Amino acid sequence: MSADTTAIAIFFGMLGGYWVLVFLFALLSNCSCFQVRERQASVRETCGRQGQQLTPGWYCLCPIMHQRRVYEYKYYVTNGYNNAIQEIKSKQLIIPLQQQSLDYPAFEVITRDNVQCYLDLTVTYSITNAVQMLYSVTNLPYMIEKIINALVRQRAGQLDLDRIIEDPSQISRLQVPLQEEVKRWGVAIHLLKVQKVEATDRLKDALSLAKKTELDNQVKLKQVSTDRHTSIIHAQGERDRLIKEAEGKAQQTILQGKGRAEQIRNQARAEAEAIKQLAQRGMGTEAAHFTLKNKYIEVLDKIVKAASETGYYSHDGDVAEVAKMMGVTVSLK
Template sequence: MATTEFIFVFLLCFLGFAFLPAILIFIYFMSRSICCFVVHEKTVIVKETCGQFKELLMPGSHFICPLVSAKRPYSYDYFTFDDDKMKRIKKSEKIISLQQQSVEFPRFEVITRDNIQCYIDLTINYKVINAHDLVYNVKNMPYMLSLLVNAIVRSQCGEMDLDNIIEDPQQISRLIGELQEYVKDWGINIELFKVQKVEAKERLKEKLQLTKNAMYNCESSVRTKKTEQQSIIMKAAASRDQMIKQAEGKSQSIILTQEGEAQAIKNRGQAHANAIDSLVPGMGNRAAAFTLADKTCDLINIINKQTKSQIMYTHGVDKAEVMKCIIGGYQ
């Protein structure tokens, strides 16, 4: 009997020492990774019981029975550049961060309204605001977000010229409102949507050169027009001054002519008065004869100016002598 008990105890000890390390390791990992754990600040864990969503485990200490409950993993993949080669990285995490995160998209090609191909680099910052929607409403959120951003940006760039995109790339960044409307059920909030770089290479250089030439031609045309306009203004001013001088000369000539005619009239009147003064003492009742003689002299002058025939007197051209002759003949 003693021998049998000894053998039984020996077997128990042997089995215990043989499986003890495995049992201890199993208990350690079960207690550390599944059963008892701590959720840190700004992180959250999705808990499932029997394959269904149970609750969100907030920061603090928690216990999960490994037989009925588990942590729901959050799987995603993204692209990175290594030595100018694009690599796709896949990850699966059971702890979801609530901090702001950045997604840098590889550059993609767009076609502008003026049919020019260019490349755009984008950066998006987002923050998880609802871990339940992130896990259950979308699969591989970063990849889905990249497809959505590509579609929205290409649509917007198709309505813009290359010059507008280069001069104000933040027009694309203003699409953050439209983007947020699409991802509102994904449990994230878009914090930043920024264009890092716009490239168009040879077509861009060609277009910029054409634009530069057009601007130079435009400036040259403006300078030419200004010179022509200034020349026209100077010619108009010179012509105006010449016309003013001509008008002043003509006016002065008219004034001098009028003054000469007035002086001639005055002289004729003075001569007439002198003739009358010389005839009046002996005139008496011969006023009619005097008037007739005066008119006759004027008529003779008119005839001499308008015809080739000349009426000549032996007394010369002195009007007084002519009138005496006429009055004497009348008597």
């Protein structure tokens, strides 16, 4: 081999080595080295094919073979300070897996009673599967907002405005169907809440007046119920008093009747004993029996009168006892 040929070979060898070094330098300088932290994820694609989710750790990717999928979104939220609408736009390679809260602008709904109002909602969600989310939906926050608007408008059309204002949980229950819609994207809904219901001033005044009227009616009904209950208690007390008074009078009459009967019985005993003593002293037997019969008739007449006056006490036992003392046989029916 000649010297010229050797020189040419050396030259092209050096030139090739130079380009190899340039290629290696460019390759290494474009290698992507990054860290995935806890509660974060990143998706690696291989030659443009659907990739895999990278777990927390350090990674270096070759740009010829691998690249990371970009998470891109754009949506609007309400500024909490002055209620101004603010645009949120981002492109990122790291996907957060923590719970995120979105405060969407108030949107218009029409209730069942044909009233236009605005609902201000907030939703809390988290990404559970980064690969499924990236390859299933584009602009995730915007898509969640549109599904919420559709579900809430449908539900609001089934409710009256006062029901929405008094019971916002009717709207919050849409969290379940919303979860059913977004779970196929690898997303979980943790909270859906109504922050505010806005209506016109005229409508607010009308609702306030209706609410005040309803409260006044409830107070009146409660007062009427209380008065009625008080009247019933007073009437029951008066009835019990009259019953006790009547029972007392009846008991007094019975006791008086018993006392008079006892007095008559004692008097009859005394007279019978006196007649027996007269008979023992020599008075004729027939005269004694005649006197006893007359006394029996007198005593019996008193007992019958006492019974007719009281009406509460039966003197049949007293009649029999007096007849026995008088020596007279009486048949009681």
